[in-house]
Amino acid sequence: MLSVIFAADLMAVQPGLVLWTVVTFVVLLVVLSKVAWKPILHLVEEREKTIHGAIEGARKDREAASALLEEQRALLATARKDSAEAVRKALADAEVARQDLVAKSRKEAEDLLARARQQIEEDKAKAQAELRGVVVDLAIEVAAKVLGDHLADATRQRALYEQYVNDLPRERRAG
Amino acid sequence: MIAALVPLVSALALGAEGAGQPSVSDVVFEHVTDSRVIEIQSPFSKDVLLEWHLPSWPVQIAGHTVDLGPTKHVVFMWLSGLVLILFAWLAMRARGKSLVPKGIANVIEMVVLFVRDEIALKTMDEHTAEAYMPYLLTAFFFIVFSAGVGLFPWTATSVGNLAVTGTLALLTFVLMQFAGLSHQGLGYFVHLVPSGVPILLWPLMFVIELLGMFTKTFALCIRLFANMIAGHIVIFFVLGLIFLIGSPLVAVASVPFAVGLYLLEIIIILIQAYIFTMLSALFIGMSAHAH
Amino acid sequence: MWNLALAYFGAGIGSGLCVIGGAAGIGRLTAAAMEAMGRQPSAAGDIRGGMLITAAMIEGVAFFGVVVCLLLTFKSA
Numbered sequence: 422m423l424s425v426i427f428a429a430d431l432m433a434v435q436p437g438l439v440l441w442t443v444v445t446f447v448v449l450l451v452v453l454s455k456v457a458w459k460p461i462l463h464l465v466e467e468r469e470k471t472i473h474g475a476i477e478g479a480r481k482d483r484e485a486a487s488a489l490l491e492e493q494r495a496l497l498a499t500a501r502k503d504s505a506e507a508v509r510k511a512l513a514d515a516e517v518a519r520q521d522l523v524a525k526s527r528k529e530a531e532d533l534l535a536r537a538r539q540q541i542e543e544d545k546a547k548a549q550a551e552l553r554g555v556v557v558d559l560a561i562e563v564a565a566k567v568l569g570d571h572l573a574d575a576t577r578q579r580a581l582y583e584q585y586v587n588d589l590p591r592e593r594r595a596g
Numbered sequence: 597m598i599a600a601l602v603p604l605v606s607a608l609a610l611g612a613e614g615a616g617q618p619s620v621s622d623v624v625f626e627h628v629t630d631s632r633v634i635e636i637q638s639p640f641s642k643d644v645l646l647e648w649h650l651p652s653w654p655v656q657i658a659g660h661t662v663d664l665g666p667t668k669h670v671v672f673m674w675l676s677g678l679v680l681i682l683f684a685w686l687a688m689r690a691r692g693k694s695l696v697p698k699g700i701a702n703v704i705e706m707v708v709l710f711v712r713d714e715i716a717l718k719t720m721d722e723h724t725a726e727a728y729m730p731y732l733l734t735a736f737f738f739i740v741f742s743a744g745v746g747l748f749p750w751t752a753t754s755v756g757n758l759a760v761t762g763t764l765a766l767l768t769f770v771l772m773q774f775a776g777l778s779h780q781g782l783g784y785f786v787h788l789v790p791s792g793v794p795i796l797l798w799p800l801m802f803v804i805e806l807l808g809m810f811t812k813t814f815a816l817c818i819r820l821f822a823n824m825i826a827g828h829i830v831i832f833f834v835l836g837l838i839f840l841i842g843s844p845l846v847a848v849a850s851v852p853f854a855v856g857l858y859l860l861e862i863i864i865i866l867i868q869a870y871i872f873t874m875l876s877a878l879f880i881g882m883s884a885h886a887h
Numbered sequence: 888m889w890n891l892a893l894a895y896f897g898a899g900i901g902s903g904l905c906v907i908g909g910a911a912g913i914g915r916l917t918a919a920a921m922e923a924m925g926r927q928p929s930a931a932g933d934i935r936g937g938m939l940i941t942a943a944m945i946e947g948v949a950f951f952g953v954v955v956c957l958l959l960t961f962k963s964a
Contacts, residue, residue, distance in 0.1 A: 430625075430629040430630065431625060431628065431629050431758075431825070432758060432954075432957065432958065432961065433758070433759075434758050434759040434762055435630065435663070435667070435759050436660075436662045436759075437662055437663045437664045437665065437667070437670075438630065438667060438669060438670060438757065438759035438760065438763075439759050439762065439763050439766075440662075440664065441664075441666065441670045441673070442673065442759065442760045442763035442764070443763055443767070445670075445673050445674060445677055446734065446738060446763070446764070446767065448677070449677050449680065449681070449734055449738060450730060450731065450734045452681055453680070453681065453684055453730070453733070453734055453737070454730040454734075456681065456684050456685055456688060457684035457685075457687070457688055457704065457708075458708070458729065458730045458733050458734075459730075460688060461688075461704065461705055461708050462708065462712070462729065464691075464693075464695060465705065465708065465709060465712075467695060468695040468696075471695060714932075714936065718936070815944075815947035815948075815950075815951070816947075818947065818950050818951065818954060819943060819946060819947045819950055822950045822953065822954070823946075867939065870939065871939060871940065871943040874936070874939070874940060875940065875943065878940070
């Protein structure tokens, strides 16, 4: 039974083969480590490092860009606020100036009015005084004409009329 | 169907020896076992185109005579090793120093990355993984190439030999012990038993774990051997059915079936290389880190 | 001859039983793994790795049995 002999061979372990396997495997291990595994693993690591670096760099760039953008935005907002402030201040100043001007002009107008009124008052007083004198003289004259020299002492009579006029009620005088 | 099976079964059981004609099982086992002869047979006749008798080198080692002469499997193991080195060299030459792989360098780099990320880094820490990567990669490619060479006509599958798979498993065993001793010192043997085991059970668990170490290695060896050889035997027997039954009509069924099995073999080679590497990494990692 | 036949018989039946056991184990394992992958497609890679390793373990045990049966045939010859 040849096949059984072959089959028994199938399960046999020859020491020579074990030795040759060890030798072949170790030679392959050494040669392939030098030729392939070390360089490939090295290159793979390097590539991973490169990719990692690139990703990291991109992330950093993006962060920097967004920080810059934020800064610009803040700057813009400040500028906008400043200009608004300036406009508001200018408006306030203008308002103050206007009110000052208005107040001043109103005061001047009032002064002018007051002065005019005073002048009128003075003129009126003067005119009244003059009128009073004329009235007294007229009255004396009329009285002298009526009485006809009855009144010798003119000066004494004049004093008398003046007192009469002065004793007139005040309201009537003012009106 | 039954009638067709009867001659097959009787032929398999009894070897069907008649008039010096080798039976189908003889032919099959002759193809998968190691021998001192490499012969290239004509595909169209029974002529042997080339017959190469390998030399025998008996050496005396410790009182035993060990034949160090290369056998069929040794020769094809060397061939696969040369093909592997050539492949790696061509890949590296195509690539140069560029960070981006091209051509066949893509294939080799994909496998290297797979072994690193899916096998080594999942079973060990980064530092240990770096140290054992060359072994894992060499084991993976050695299995793939020596089994791959065996898929071509007139060749033999060197990794379908118990001595070869046993040696691979032995190397893993040696690395397991080395990893354990170099990472944990003599505490490695104490940590063989998982922590939390009651003190009374400790001696029993220690013996079980110690035995487990050897069975793991043995399973590693047997699994690879059986997977590598089973496909070949089944393909040969499926084709052998034509001669066992003696009708060319059987070829209509058995040849497509054999082609399907052949394609399945390619997948099995890759899966078994992955499993051997994965389990080696797992065992080495388990020895290196106390659990 | 009777003993030889018995040995071959035992080896054949035994290897068949081993294959049944291994196939049942791997079948259950794969069913569970596929279901898990369906539930959690994001963890498919890890599940596949674990599935392959465990399948290899089961297969290893089945092969032990087959090897024992094989040895039985060689011894009986």
